Amino acid sequence: MSEDTLRSVEIERTSLGNYVVRNVRGGSVSMGAGEDGSFTPVELLLAAIGGCTAIDVDHITSRRAEPTRFSVEVTGDKIRDETGGNRMTNLTVTFTVAFPEGADGDRAREALPRSLQQSHDRLCTVSRTVELGTPVSIVEATGSTGSTGG
The missing domain is CATH 2.20.25 (N-terminal domain of TfIIb)
Structure with missing residues (x-):
């Protein structure tokens, strides 16, 4: 890389x-x-999923109007089963976004659904990585098991 x-x-x-x-x-x-x-690591994962899309959507819609409300809730169920071990299911990212009245707010409201879709489909590295199932390699650094004593 x-x-x-x-x-x-x-x-x-x-x-x-x-x-x-x-x-x-x-x-x-x-x-x-x-x-x-x-x-917790799971909470950081949820924050990363929601935060990635939030940044994308904020940059796109705020060019049109500054939001009067912008919050994101990310939920999911932590489960353990025979085939998959511990994992998250039912991941949902819920946006609550409001813009001021007027032409600029109207343009931001129009852009919101498209920006959410663009983030989901191609922009958000985090959710794209989770959905595509990128493999994770675990390696031990050379010499990490050695004694540190004299």
Whole structure:
């Protein structure tokens, strides 16, 4: 992969079941097992799915009018079954968006359904990746099992 396409985060353990996720721009978010206010990995997945489409839709519709309300709810069921193991089903992204009265608001309202469809069909990297079922490789770094003691 070229540097133009590569995306990455680093996850560092802070204590049992608690981690900090960092991006290359210096941002961070806490992640954990759901025993405190930290986001769980599933919640971060849901946020990524909704956030990706939200960014697409916001950029498209806000060119026409600034929304008076813009919220996104992402839901799904975490299940375990014999064939698929632990996974999410029934993923739904619900947008509640309102624009001001007037010609600009009308243009934004007209653009909303199309922008939602464009994001779903081709723009949102996250939901496209989930829907297409991209394989995930798990690898152990060379020397990661060695002793650190003297």
